[in-house]
Amino acid sequence: MTAATASRYTAEYSSIAPTLPGQNLPWLTALRQDALTKFSAQGFPSLREEEWRYTNVSAIEKKLFSSSLIGQAQEPVATELLAAYQLPDAWSVVLLDGHFCAELSALNDLPETVSVMSMADALAKQPEIVERYINQAVTNDEHNFVAFNTAWFTDGLFVHVPAKLVLEKPIQVVHLNTKNDALASTRTVIVAEQMADIKVIETFVGLDIAYLSAAVTEVFVGVNADVTLYKMQCESNKAYHFGGIYVKQAKHARFIHHNFAFGGLLARCDIHTDLDLASECELNGLYLGVNRQHIDNHTRINHLKPHGISRELYKGVLDDRARGVFQGRVIVAEDAQKTDSQMNNRNLLLSNDAEADTKPQLEIYADDVKCAHGVTVGQLDEKSIFYLQSRCIDEETARNMLTFAFANEMVDKIKIKSVHDQALEQVLIRFPQEGVNKEWL
Amino acid sequence: MLSIKNLTVNVNDKQILKGINLEIKPGEIHAIMGPNGSGKSTLSHILSGKAGYTVTGGSVTYQGKDLLEMPPEIRAREGVFLAFQYPVEIPGVSNIYLLKAALNSIRKHHGQPEVDAMDFLTLVKDKVRLLEMDEKFLYRAVNEGFSGGEKKRNEILQMAILEPKLCILDETDSGLDIDALKVVAEGVNSLRTANRSFVMVTHYQRLLDYIKPDFVHVLANGQIVKSGGAELALELEEKGYSWLEDSKAAV
Ligand SMILES: Nc1ncnc2c1ncn2[C@@H]1O[C@H](COP(=O)(O)OP(=O)(O)O)[C@@H](O)[C@H]1O
Ligand SMILES: [Mg+2]
Numbered sequence: 001m002t003a004a005t006a007s008r009y010t011a012e013y014s015s016i017a018p019t020l021p022g023q024n025l026p027w028l029t030a031l032r033q034d035a036l037t038k039f040s041a042q043g044f045p046s047l048r049e050e051e052w053r054y055t056n057v058s059a060i061e062k063k064l065f066s067s068s069l070i071g072q073a074q075e076p077v078a079t080e081l082l083a084a085y086q087l088p089d090a091w092s093v094v095l096l097d098g099h100f101c102a103e104l105s106a107l108n109d110l111p112e113t114v115s116v117m118s119m120a121d122a123l124a125k126q127p128e129i130v131e132r133y134i135n136q137a138v139t140n141d142e143h144n145f146v147a148f149n150t151a152w153f154t155d156g157l158f159v160h161v162p163a164k165l166v167l168e169k170p171i172q173v174v175h176l177n178t179k180n181d182a183l184a185s186t187r188t189v190i191v192a193e194q195m196a197d198i199k200v201i202e203t204f205v206g207l208d209i210a211y212l213s214a215a216v217t218e219v220f221v222g223v224n225a226d227v228t229l230y231k232m233q234c235e236s237n238k239a240y241h242f243g244g245i246y247v248k249q250a251k252h253a254r255f256i257h258h259n260f261a262f263g264g265l266l267a268r269c270d271i272h273t274d275l276d277l278a279s280e281c282e283l284n285g286l287y288l289g290v291n292r293q294h295i296d297n298h299t300r301i302n303h304l305k306p307h308g309i310s311r312e313l314y315k316g317v318l319d320d321r322a323r324g325v326f327q328g329r330v331i332v333a334e335d336a337q338k339t340d341s342q343m344n345n346r347n348l349l350l351s352n353d354a355e356a357d358t359k360p361q362l363e364i365y366a367d368d369v370k371c372a373h374g375v376t377v378g379q380l381d382e383k384s385i386f387y388l389q390s391r392c393i394d395e396e397t398a399r400n401m402l403t404f405a406f407a408n409e410m411v412d413k414i415k416i417k418s419v420h421d422q423a424l425e426q427v428l429i430r431f432p433q434e435g436v437n438k439e440w441l
Numbered sequence: 442m443l444s445i446k447n448l449t450v451n452v453n454d455k456q457i458l459k460g461i462n463l464e465i466k467p468g469e470i471h472a473i474m475g476p477n478g479s480g481k482s483t484l485s486h487i488l489s490g491k492a493g494y495t496v497t498g499g500s501v502t503y504q505g506k507d508l509l510e511m512p513p514e515i516r517a518r519e520g521v522f523l524a525f526q527y528p529v530e531i532p533g534v535s536n537i538y539l540l541k542a543a544l545n546s547i548r549k550h551h552g553q554p555e556v557d558a559m560d561f562l563t564l565v566k567d568k569v570r571l572l573e574m575d576e577k578f579l580y581r582a583v584n585e586g587f588s589g590g591e592k593k594r595n596e597i598l599q600m601a602i603l604e605p606k607l608c609i610l611d612e613t614d615s616g617l618d619i620d621a622l623k624v625v626a627e628g629v630n631s632l633r634t635a636n637r638s639f640v641m642v643t644h645y646q647r648l649l650d651y652i653k654p655d656f657v658h659v660l661a662n663g664q665i666v667k668s669g670g671a672e673l674a675l676e677l678e679e680k681g682y683s684w685l686e687d688s689k690a691a692v
Contacts, residue, residue, distance in 0.1 A: 384531055388539075389490070390489050390517055390523050392518045392542075393542055393546055395512070401542070412582070
């Protein structure tokens with residue numbers, strides 16, 4: 001925004017820079033310098049930018065969230081919080097306030113050919129491999145949150161799965177935020193080689209404090225490979241969250257994303273994917289806003305080559321004074337004939353003060369394609385209410401049941417039971433009205 | 442059981458039902474037949490309490506009480522069940538959840554405790570078998586992605602489990618192939634008791650080959666223009682409805 005406010009972050013940078021990983025790597029230093037220059041010039045994105053017109057991030061600039069330098073010994077409250085979110089049946093990596101925490105992570109018995117390590121470790125041990133991927137699915141020019149992340153990231157995760165390997169358990173990355181006014185900036189790279197099959201869960205949680213969590217994830221889905229990525233954004237309700245997920249799909253690659261946006265005072269998430277020949281993507285999203293939460297989801301599906309298939313469904317439930325934003329772009333390149341794309345955004349407003357801004361955009365440059373999109377913003381369907389009433393259920397319970405059901409449709413798409421149950425619990429916590437009997441579910 | 446007297450109903454200021462009289466005693470099966478648009482669904486909806494209709498005259502008494510005064514869910518808990526012509530899809534709510542919620546609402550209404558989980562499962566699985574459905578349907582979202590026939594079967598499944606006193610079936614036969622029709626009819630027949638009454642709304646007499654009605658009424662233009670026994674359905678099959686609509690016009 002203004003160079004003056006951006007300069008508060010910039011001013012701090014020189015003291016942080018020497019502690020960042022990959023100091024000895026000229027290519028990374030250059031990348032970070034380029035990012036810093038861009039960020040210093042413009043600051044965080046402004047409302048004047050088309051893709052940020054509904055989301056005002058000036059509060060982040062006013063506050064100055066500061067990089068915590070070392071992941072300190074965890075307080076008991078933090079471990080308690082972690083215990084509530086760490087999945088029992090997954091390999092798990094914990095990023096504590098933006099730094100890998102070995103004691104809390106559990107990576108035993110990973111197949112030898114798979115590498116799962118902290119980004120700092122990867123930059124130290126195999127920088128030439130990291131260099132092949134970092135900033136390749138997105139660039140510093142995307143917008144200044146990405147540039148900011150490039151310059152500031154303190155750690156993150158690097159995952160490489162060799163060809164044909166099917167990982168039988170998912171990998172969970174828990175971003176655990178425990179420090180007031182702290183910045184946690186992380187970069188994750190996930191590579192699935194040809195015909196590999198992996199599932200990764202990115203979980204964001206924090207204590208009941210204000211912090212800025214800025215995480216960029218780049219995903220490379222190899223030829224005929226499968227990547228399913230879950231995002232469980234359960235940040236503190238005082239927190240600021242920026243998450244960017246940028247995906248490159250090779251030929252015949254399949255990418256499925258489930259985006260659950262539950263937490264944060266201000267949360268923005270970008271999901272962009274590029275589809276090559278006959279690749280398929282499925283983007284599912286659920287955002288639940290209460291109080292004064294502002295939740296912005298921004299997706300871009302880029303059909304670059306023929307025969308791609310994309311399916312997108314984002315649902316929002318907004319109560320109180322919450323605001324939900326959905327901007328979904330589908331771009332079909334001239335070369336991408338026979339593309340088959342469907343995009344839907346449905347919003348349920350539970351209060352008169354809640355707001356949904358939705359903007360689906362189709363940009364089609366090919367002539368032989370099947371593309372559809374639909375948007376709804378509204379209240380519950382009266383026909384459904386009557387149907388439930390005719391099945392003995394009173395109107396208020398019917399309304400609560402349908403609200404729950406609206407959200408639960410997205411939860412039901414989750415195939416991993418522990419993740420499903422966690423998402424279900426989050427939905428129930430956020431809409432605790434009478435009307436849904438947990439024991440019967 | 443049910444007594445409808447001179448009932449007139451408007452939708453958006455247009456009169457749809459123009460003085461309906463109908464007496465239904467416990468254990469009886471009444472078929473209501475008539476051409477499309479004659480008001481059959483309107484009558485079914487009025488009985489189950491759907492909003493959007495204005496009763497301009499007449500009365501409906503159910504088990505001695507004023508039915509029109511009751512909210513839809515109370516009617517349902519008191520034993521009125523409507524099998525919808527167009528069952529509604531409810532993504533996110535499983536069939537089994539809805540069945541449990543409905544059954545427990547009825548039990549609560551009658552001052553009974555919640556159904557035991559095991560007993561419930563046994564009951565439900567019994568009825569699923571009766572209707573020759575796959576148990577998987579129980580765990581799928583209500584009607585979501587069901588074929589037309591599956592939806593109708595699912596309505597009868599709900600009916601079989603909730604054990605209503607007055608069953609209103611609105612065009613349950615439409616969309617069913619002959620095998621499904623037989624299964625559904627068998628399900629309905631198995632529910633026949635001395636106390637349970639049925640109103641079968643249908644356009645064709647096909648269903649009545651399998652569920653024999655005690656009375657057949659012809660609804661045309663918002664009025665019952667002719668009543669008779671089961672043989673009337675066959676006569677209608679042969680002659681169609683136009684002779685009745687014409688005779689009514691002459692009145
Ligand atoms: N919501 C409505 N608004 C206006 N007209 C309606 C509405 N519902 C029903 N009607 C009219 O009422 C008449 C009876 O409809 P319906 O009861 O559905 O007939 P049936 O079930 O016998 O085919 C039709 O003429 C129909 O167009
Ligand atoms: Mg009808």
